[in-house]
Amino acid sequence: MATHGREKMRTTPLSRAASLLIALITALGLAGSPTAASTDKRTDSAMDVVAAMQPGWNLGNTLDAFPDETSWGNPLTTKPLFEAIRAQGFRSVRIPITWTDHQSATAPYTIDAKWMNRVKEVVDLALASDLYVLINVHHDSWQWISKMPTNRDEVVARFNASWTQIAGAFRDAPSKVLFESVNEPQFDNATDEEKMRLLAELNRSFHAIVRGSGGGNADRILVLPTVHTSADQKYLDGLSNEITALNDKNLAATVHFYGYWPFSVNIAGVTTLNEETQQDLIGYFDRSAKTFVDRGIPVIVGEYGLLSFDVDWNAVQQGEKLKFFELLGYQARIKKLTTMWWDNGQHFNRQTLQEWKDPGLFAQIKSSFTTRSGTTSSDSIFLPKSGAIEARTLTLNLNGTSFRGLWHGSARLYPGRDYTVSGDKLTLTAAALSRLAGDRSHGVNATIQARFSSGIPWNIYVISYDTPVLSNTTGTTESLTIPTQFNGDRLATMEAKYADGTNAAPHDWTSYKEYGRSYSPAYADNSIRLLKELVSQMRENTPLTLTFHFWSGAKVTYQVTRSGDTVTGTAS
Template sequence: MTGRLRSLIATLLLAVGVLTPTAAQAAPLAAGSAVAAMQPGWNLGNTFDATGADETSWGNPRVTPELLAGIRAQGFRSIRIPVTWSQHLGPAPDYTIDPVALARLAEVVGWALDDGLYVMVNVHHDSWQWINRMPADHDAVLAEYTAIWTQVATAFRDASPRLLFESVNEPQFVTEKAALLAELNTAFHTVVRGSGGRNATRLLVMPTMHTNAGQAYLDELASTFTALGDPNLIATVHYYGYWPFSVNIAGGYRFDAAARQDLLDTFQRVHDTFVAKGIPVIIGEYGLLGFDRSTGTIEQGEKLKFFEFFGHQARISRVTTMLWDNGQHFDRTALTWRDPELYEQMRSSWRTRSGTASSDVVFTAATGPITAKTVTLNLNGTSFSGLRLGRTTLRRGVDYSLAGDQLTLSTGLLRRLLGDRAYGVRSTLSVRFSHGVPWRLDILSYDTATLSGATGTVDAFTLPAAFHGDRLATMTAVYADGSYAGPQNWTAYKEYDATFHPDYAAGTIGLTPAFFAEVTDGAPVTLTFIFWSGATVTYHVTRTGTTVTGTAD
């Protein structure tokens, strides 16, 4: 970096308030105390990490002080600002960062710091754009990487100690994985520490390979920390849940024992490897991978159970967490949550546990006699305190009964709530517990869905579906010989949204081009649609060239 460019960047940083002429800011907290103070955290995703021309190129609005203040008002204490640098770099050998881009990042960092937030800045999509070429192009990649951190470290050398640097997001190499990541993290450490100012003790965040919490990856990072011998280092991993549940595939549409155990094991490993030895941990991204397509990929109640349990395990494991939000959770213009129920569950989990239940919907057939229905409560260390309909407290022994964790809604109550038994949610109850948020319980009237024949193409095939109030949980696809059809042919259960998707308003179920791309031409496929009521409906599709024919049983 030339002296003139360094002077220009310093001037810009002073102008936006990241630096002060006197640099009179509070002394840094110890790493463990600082990371604890960062809980909970939030990601400014799909903004500065966007690979287009600027921060709006992936559809999010420009960041404003109001957005950051809004995030602070929601209870968040830290933000992670992912940054993709490649489109802002000049040519080799200097790889000069565009001063305007750096000044804009500094402006946003300054707003966040002024609002009292901790801030974590990283190298983001560069990891798969060019850093992953390190095995074949070692020296060039290392030169570009160190050039970025040299400039960033110099620009922010006197910024508040509440600014953290994260070496790289989700590193990925085909070969020499452990050695190359150790080299990258060590180079990052050397550059930042050597830049002086507050960077001599600034908190530095380093990931495992793929930011994965597998034990081998954790051990590799622990070895790097031991070699560096620096008390101001923080480990980071990401967690998007047990994969079958996280994307709704392979029958993993419930937050079941396997999904719970995966979460438990992850927190146990990071705690035992790092936290128990005095090294703080940040889960720099968490959520569910299905959110990348739609936050409805995972059924609402199952989703809430995941977030409640995740928050609890983070709290007792003393791990700081940062919600991945690429714009699908917090509306950055209206400054409101797109799913307030999910937010309330997350916010509660930062402080305490909440009760949940086996389901958030009580399905009752629209025809035939109405009978009592039972749901299992997951008390999670709480105690049951009552059942309400709006502001009315329902009567135990008349409207419902409770035996241990079994909550039974009486026939009389259901008869009143179902009314004319028209399809859909007829009423909503609120299950109250001694602490935490209430559990919503929808009373829903349904009949088994009916499907109709259709023709279309592999690029656009939808089948008419009269859902009759029911909701689709998953779909299986098999050939006549019982072998599995479609993508992920190791399981009969296909991936929700990626291969099929219901449209309740339009009354259709769509099958995607990705599904037909891996269906054998001319071979009939039997689809079984599994609904949350427990009903199953079969359907048959045959691909002939680009034409698809569907028939109902």
């Protein structure tokens, strides 16, 4: 437990400056409702309200984009978007808002009225679509709040001014609108104890300003983050002490979760949902629940996903990806955590308002809100293109379900003839695989569906392959494109080591490089690209051996050498 957490904290009164700002906002007429005054009086507990918000979705890269709402590639937010999100089963929306570019950079830090009105308009669109709404101070966290260790007075003044204006503008908003003090709080060049102390100061100020503004804000649910929105126990304890000191039953805690980092970005050889990755997820949610939920304090996982979604969609293999989200949904449900999926436009199509980029992923996530799904140890069975086909065994992960059988399209496969089950071992016979492989052309020959007593059916792909073949090439320190015949196989990961046994940069603590940052396969173009982050840091005139690991189990070595700005690739 942090040192400051052992000290008794109490709610501090509003500063004179904050009080004057509230008076100013009220006098200017900005302290009214977003568009219509709310007369609702919430009777549900904070735990009940946050539970009713499950599941949630983030309107990412929109009001948090800068300088304007559409600057990061998303269209203007409309009511049909929120109606579509509600129709998909979501009950709440987190609206990240960055105020920096819409606010004077000096006192009195006035927020542009046009921007405030647009924020209120978007909030009202969400409310009209029967969604709970969570608004916050978003990228401001690293744009200026992070400077608090060396610029405390100015940061505190701007933070207080921001929340005084926001609280005034939403004073009479319905109770379905929640406030989050700051997104992913961080503080430059500060120790952990200093970070927790600084965040505590901001959270107390936020609490005092909102509560002091009256109206619906008197008992509105306020959401307080940990440092970095991390579920490290020290940060959870720090926030727990603050919430205890505030003695307010209408508070919630928030953390974010993007998975065990090596798995989330595919680095260090972590390509599967292994035991370490699973325990990282389980422990993260368990600590959050024990610290808060077990004491009657709700927890919102304000963002969750995989970090690789912003880099390379295929960095995490599809089956492992589905298993990750299946486990995440289950853990959130049994630990009574409300989750809000981070979507900055890469998941739901905001142009058509109809489809998801990956319907299978969405189906798995949606299902996990209410039930478990069975899976198997792999979603792929790789068969060599030539030679005898042998029986293959997969491990069933029942996850509390029961196995119902295998289907190929509408045709049910026969137990005994096509497959056998012994304990948790599912074995497909050589005869069945031979029939499913057909002419054994490279790639997916057949898709089998494993069905269970509940949840989403699990696809198993029967794939024929030959060992991939890489060819010689020349490139530059900007990138090197290696002609590649994948022959039906898929790339899992890549190692990069020099002859003396040392690992190549970046991340030279591991020989396995990051997918999408150091290398990336392009199946449609029959190539593997070595990216600038890797080739620009190669040693001069020192051969670097790459080992490409494929999902079939095949390994292919390849040598690259840098001379000045030229990089040469040679097949082994």
